[in-house]
Amino acid sequence: MDLRARPYRSVLYIPGSRDRALEKARDLAVDAIIFDLEDAVTAEEKPNARALLAQVLAQGGYGARAQIVRINGMDTPWGADDLTAMAAIGPEAILLPKVGSAADVAAVAAKLDAIPAAAHTRIWAMMETPQGILNAAEIARAPRMAGFVMGTNDLAKDLGARTRGAMVMALQHCLLAARAAGIICVDGVYNAFKDEEGLAAECAEGRDFGFDGKTLIHPAQVAIANAAFAPSEAEIALARRQIAAYEEARANGQGVAVVDGKIVENLHVETARATLAKAEAIAKGDAA
Known part of the structure; x- marks a missing residue:
């Protein structure tokens, strides 16, 4: 199966705790949605967000949009419960945060193998740590792997980088690994969501690097990403x-x-x- 035959121009993060945002996302012109149970949800909200998201995804209504659920890390108090609850629904993909090695992916894949509802659920990896970047090639070929998401905010923090240019090697390294394995690779977020000119420039750069699309933090960014990553x-x-x-x-x-x-x-x-x-x-x- 050619994973790249499907568009991933715009990949929008939606907090799993916000029912209104989850409802509005059904009508957004995005190629993919990351339903987020990790960074966008406070510790106090995580159990309720998990229950809400499970209910919402079971209802469906998101059409052809790729549906990816970012769970909390398996080393946190919430990760195991997130995985169990989401796997029971059989989402298109589970997104793992802070993946450091292929073993991280293989462990989750083994758990999914034991859940019939998750027979077709793939795994995506947040590439956002120095260890993960260095192990990108092996991670890209791990069981059930289907996509990389560049976590440029976390990566910049760990590197002490102040500019996107300082992360170009890491971005290109992950893109090389993804292409060698035939999986999707989407660029990191652009934080200044009201800066349309800056977003357009970074989308154009990501497109020219070879990324399949861009992760987004606000619906206002969708049209710009869609235009940038579509053939003119x-x-x-x-x-x-x-x-x-x-x-x-x-x-x-x-x-x-x-x-x-x-x-x-x-x-x-x-x-x-x-x-x-x-x-x-x-x-x-x-x-x-």
């Missing part, structure tokens, strides 16, 4: 012309074509076909 009309038109030119060249016994003064080989055609497939998937999702 110009990119779609170029992809079609590249495919047509290459097919014509092959029909004439040639191995390469030329479009806009640039060589087009099979690898460019593969990229062009992926661009069109992504555009089609986005169009279907928007129409649903």
Whole structure:
């Protein structure tokens, strides 16, 4: 299964303790939702948030949006209960915070294996610690793994980094590991949710790095992320012309074509076909 065939342009965090936010999320134009039981929920609220989220997810109504539940770490007082409650619903994915090794993922995968309702539940990993970054390649190939989420706030804290530029190596390292394993990798959050220009610039950078999309902290950020990580009309038109030119060249016994003064080989055609497939998937999702 090609996990990247599905759009993950916008991945919005929703606190599991806020019933109004959970209700409104059913109508948001997001590709994926992270239902958060960890950082967005205070210690006092965690048991109630778990119960509320279990009820809400059982009701459904989120359509084609990818549904990912971030539980508390298994080394906390809440992690085991979070996993048991959420696995009983069989969500699309469980997001594990502060993953440091493949063993962290394997331990949770083994627990999911024992729960019939979670037979198809995948695991995503928050990549937000120095140890996790260094072990990214093994984590990406752990059991049930389907995606990385860059936790840039926690990573910056642990590194003592003051700029995004200081984390570029870590971002690219995780992206390399994800691509080698064929899983999703989404960029970290942009904290200044009212700064549309800054968000657009960081989305463009993340897109150019190769990320599948961006995690978001506010619904106001969704449209900007969706636009940044979707193929533009110009990119779609170029992809079609590249495919047509290459097919014509092959029909004439040639191995390469030329479009806009640039060589087009099979690898460019593969990229062009992926661009069109992504555009089609986005169009279907928007129409649903």
